[in-house]
Amino acid sequence: MRNVPTVAANTFREAVRDRVLYNLVFFALLMMGAAILVGQISIGIEQDVIVSLGLSAISMIGIFIAVFLGVALVSRETDKRTLYALLAKPVKRWEFLLGKFFGLVMTLTVNTAAMAAGLYVALWSVKHPLVKSDAFLLVAVYLILLKLALIVALALLFSCFTTPFLAILFTAGIYVTGLFAADLRSIKAVDLDPRALRLMQGISYLLPNFQNFNVMSAVVHGRGVPAAIVWQATLYAILYIAIVLTGAAFVFSRRNLK
Amino acid sequence: MNRRASYGLLLGAALLAGFASVWSLQKRVDAARTTLGIESDELTLRSPGVLKKLSLEYAPLLGAIYWTRAVQYFGAKHYANDQNLDQLWPLLDIATTLDPNLLVAYRFGATFLSDSPPRGAGEPDLAVKLLQRGLAANPQYWKLYQDLGNVYYFDKRDYLKASQAFEAGGKFPGTPSFMKIMAAKIAAEGESLETSFALWLDIYQTSTNKEMRKNAEDHLRLVQAEMDIREIDKAADSYEKRTRHRAMRISELVQAGLLQGQPRDPDGFTYELSEQGRAEPNPKSPLREEWMRDKGIEVKK
Numbered sequence: 001m002r003n004v005p006t007v008a009a010n011t012f013r014e015a016v017r018d019r020v021l022y023n024l025v026f027f028a029l030l031m032m033g034a035a036i037l038v039g040q041i042s043i044g045i046e047q048d049v050i051v052s053l054g055l056s057a058i059s060m061i062g063i064f065i066a067v068f069l070g071v072a073l074v075s076r077e078t079d080k081r082t083l084y085a086l087l088a089k090p091v092k093r094w095e096f097l098l099g100k101f102f103g104l105v106m107t108l109t110v111n112t113a114a115m116a117a118g119l120y121v122a123l124w125s126v127k128h129p130l131v132k133s134d135a136f137l138l139v140a141v142y143l144i145l146l147k148l149a150l151i152v153a154l155a156l157l158f159s160c161f162t163t164p165f166l167a168i169l170f171t172a173g174i175y176v177t178g179l180f181a182a183d184l185r186s187i188k189a190v191d192l193d194p195r196a197l198r199l200m201q202g203i204s205y206l207l208p209n210f211q212n213f214n215v216m217s218a219v220v221h222g223r224g225v226p227a228a229i230v231w232q233a234t235l236y237a238i239l240y241i242a243i244v245l246t247g248a249a250f251v252f253s254r255r256n257l258k
Numbered sequence: 259m260n261r262r263a264s265y266g267l268l269l270g271a272a273l274l275a276g277f278a279s280v281w282s283l284q285k286r287v288d289a290a291r292t293t294l295g296i297e298s299d300e301l302t303l304r305s306p307g308v309l310k311k312l313s314l315e316y317a318p319l320l321g322a323i324y325w326t327r328a329v330q331y332f333g334a335k336h337y338a339n340d341q342n343l344d345q346l347w348p349l350l351d352i353a354t355t356l357d358p359n360l361l362v363a364y365r366f367g368a369t370f371l372s373d374s375p376p377r378g379a380g381e382p383d384l385a386v387k388l389l390q391r392g393l394a395a396n397p398q399y400w401k402l403y404q405d406l407g408n409v410y411y412f413d414k415r416d417y418l419k420a421s422q423a424f425e426a427g428g429k430f431p432g433t434p435s436f437m438k439i440m441a442a443k444i445a446a447e448g449e450s451l452e453t454s455f456a457l458w459l460d461i462y463q464t465s466t467n468k469e470m471r472k473n474a475e476d477h478l479r480l481v482q483a484e485m486d487i488r489e490i491d492k493a494a495d496s497y498e499k500r501t502r503h504r505a506m507r508i509s510e511l512v513q514a515g516l517l518q519g520q521p522r523d524p525d526g527f528t529y530e531l532s533e534q535g536r537a538e539p540n541p542k543s544p545l546r547e548e549w550m551r552d553k554g555i556e557v558k559k
Contacts, residue, residue: 042326044362
């Protein structure tokens, strides 16, 4: 287990070296542009747009990084053949995977925290002073981070047994399907076999429900998020990530790397 | 100049010429499309439900974008004096479905829809529908009751429902006493210039938006002119009773002591008496056109 922090730290360092954090410049420009422009072209939604645009950008940029870097975590090491040198040392395969996971989550945490700080600056520029309800933004950012961690875990799992291109497709597909998990449960199809309907409903509970992490609608309008939603989403993310990483470790440990 | 610099210069000139051609070509394309009558503000996807699904988890952002589109659409049509606002309702419908808590879209959207042309779309029924939807999604937001009351009062002239809306909004803790006063006043008097003035004055005093305040100010000027005209007509009626003939000039009413002095409208122009001896705004006054439109009199340009 002691190898995990070392692999994680190296993964983080590698991501920073790869100029992953350059996206922050794009985010800063986007927020500045929005802060200046929205007041001119719309009515009464300066604050709403800053918050919804900021949170959407944090989420979208994060998803982009989580999917593409998450998939590359294993495949790049294999392609460069650095994985063989690493696994020749006393590093277990599951330790390598866990280290990679935590390294990317660490990168995403730094990235998300920087964007959240930028969001607060943009918000302050359109309405100052900030008020107590603006603190709810942090809850939304925290839940986005949980979602990103789950996506990283899924990307890692898929990259353990398929090509990078397919792993990206599978991760993106699961993410989009997961957003509609609740809708699958409420489908009222007249001519669908009841057994098939039950099966679909069952599957909908097994899919990662990404809407569990979505509190944007409430936060944009300054409404608080009940504590129960936060701790339940946290528990859900931990549980799901643990399942996915266990699966990934299992697949990776049996993978023939020759 | 060496060869490399010459190539650079040539490339720069080629790029410049290329962009100039694109610029010019785009202008021609725009002109051609205008003659084809293709509306750039055509809504491709009109189903709010489908759009909400397609927005994934970014519905609030998309809602804000559609609200901005609605504002831009309304503003552009207003600017171009185009009274065909048939896309306004679909845009507001989509914006409020994507984000049911987007209060500003209900409040301003209802004003855009309900105001009679050329100020708005002249669709008070849709404004009521929008506000009722807003109240269903935001039942604690009493200001939507005030907006509903205003639409019923000014545009639908349904004084019973206007009074009921103000009364319902007035029941929330912390609402200003104005709501209850208006409910009682409208229930007792129906339409009156004093009530209209009070309603617009409240909008003017409480609105933080520039356009909304301007709209309220315009209405206040008009209502003030109506009240002045009513007083002048009263004086003219008294004059007629006293002298058995109708006054043809306001100065006659002043000389008879029925008016303190030459009354002026909110823009500083004196009122005039028509051929029938009824008061009306001065032909030079900016208020006259609006007043005539309000009275259903044809405006000659």
